[in-house]
Amino acid sequence: MQDIQSPPEICDYEGATYRTDFWEGKGRDYEDRVERLALRRLLPQRGERLLEIGAGFGRLTQEYNAYNQVVLLDYSLSQLQYAQAHLGTSGRYVYVAANAYKLPFQQGVFDGATLIRVIHHFVDAPAVLAQIRHALTPDATFILEFANKRNLKAVIRYALKQQTWNPHALEPVEFAALNFDFHPQYIEHALFDAGFATGERIPVSFFRVAVLKRLVPTGLLVGMDNILQRSGLLYAPSIFVRSRATGDTPNHLDTDDIFACPECGKPLTRRREALYCEHDDLHWAIRDGIYDFKAPLEQS
Numbered sequence: 453m454q455d456i457q458s459p460p461e462i463c464d465y466e467g468a469t470y471r472t473d474f475w476e477g478k479g480r481d482y483e484d485r486v487e488r489l490a491l492r493r494l495l496p497q498r499g500e501r502l503l504e505i506g507a508g509f510g511r512l513t514q515e516y517n518a519y520n521q522v523v524l525l526d527y528s529l530s531q532l533q534y535a536q537a538h539l540g541t542s543g544r545y546v547y548v549a550a551n552a553y554k555l556p557f558q559q560g561v562f563d564g565a566t567l568i569r570v571i572h573h574f575v576d577a578p579a580v581l582a583q584i585r586h587a588l589t590p591d592a593t594f595i596l597e598f599a600n601k602r603n604l605k606a607v608i609r610y611a612l613k614q615q616t617w618n619p620h621a622l623e624p625v626e627f628a629a630l631n632f633d634f635h636p637q638y639i640e641h642a643l644f645d646a647g648f649a650t651g652e653r654i655p656v657s658f659f660r661v662a663v664l665k666r667l668v669p670t671g672l673l674v675g676m677d678n679i680l681q682r683s684g685l686l687y688a689p690s691i692f693v694r695s696r697a698t699g700d701t702p703n704h705l706d707t708d709d710i711f712a713c714p715e716c717g718k719p720l721t722r723r724r725e726a727l728y729c730e731h732d733d734l735h736w737a738i739r740d741g742i743y744d745f746k747a748p749l750e751q752s
């Protein structure tokens with residue numbers, strides 16, 4: 453019998469060589485550059501504290517310099533260790549190993565959040581969006597990137613009967629294990645249900661085609677993408693969406709105690725190199741400057 457209480461499966465990058473296998477020297481300069489263009493269009497001029505969910509090795513973290521503090525959250529300790537080694541331990545960056553389905557934060561402690569190249573790994577995306585909304589202040593900015601199911605290639609392939617799944621149907625499609633493409637309308641509804649008002653949407657990466665990237669200079673492709681990003685044509689493989697947190701929820705942006713127990717949501721107290729939840733009698737370790745909420749410490 454299926455266990456209906458079992459937590460959603462996680463796409464685990466622990467120890468993965470994502471940076472060297474996917475990005476550096478792997479011909480994805482075009483994708484990296486056009487994603488930064490879209491982000492810069494959507495980010496506010498200034499902010500206090502931003503939560504970067506699924507920050508990975510910190511590829512995009514320095515784009516968030518308008519914020520006074522950036523909290524990098526990822527399920528993979530090894531990705532965070534790499535980010536920490538490169539971004540430093542100044543206090544401007546806070547490193548948190550945790551599951552996005554169980555965010556370890558108090559309500560309303562961030563006025564910004566990003567989720568870039570991550571939602572495609574979520575079997576229950578609405579659950580994560582609700583967690584993110586909880587951590588945000590009213591009117592906070594949330595920038596989400598998702599893999600677009602209704603991209604031009606999928607539309608053409610479906611029309612030519614070379615693809616079985618329908619790119620126009622609203623439900624997400626799992627094209628590989630724990631890899632989902634989403635329909636723009638599905639994302640809009642999910643954002644609304646989680647307490648966000650959708651603002652600008654930017655289609656990105658129109659020329660993500662191997663042969664084009666090989667034959668056309670990257671600068672030219674980036675320039676053309678830059679123009680198309682303003683077209684409103686939501687048929688690119690990647691879409692960036694800026695939304696605003698709605699509703700009259702608490703604002704605790706001025707607190708330094710941002711953490712809460714990921715199990716019960718109650719505040720934590722500091723005990724040497726750990727954070728302690730009195731309610732659940734659980735200790736959460738702080739290891740070499742990384743807050744580790746993946747699993748509580750064993751009781752001795």
Ligand SMILES: C[S@@+](CC[C@H](N)C(=O)[O-])C[C@H]1O[C@@H](n2cnc3c(N)ncnc32)[C@H](O)[C@@H]1O
Nearest residue numbers: 465506507508511526527528551552568569570
């Ligand atoms: C494709 S990488 C993207 C990294 C970064 N945002 C970027 O664009 O370079 C996806 C990241 O999401 C993280 N991730 C996946 N599932 C997660 C979860 N349930 N909670 C927290 N992080 C998760 C992975 O560990 C990985 O670092």
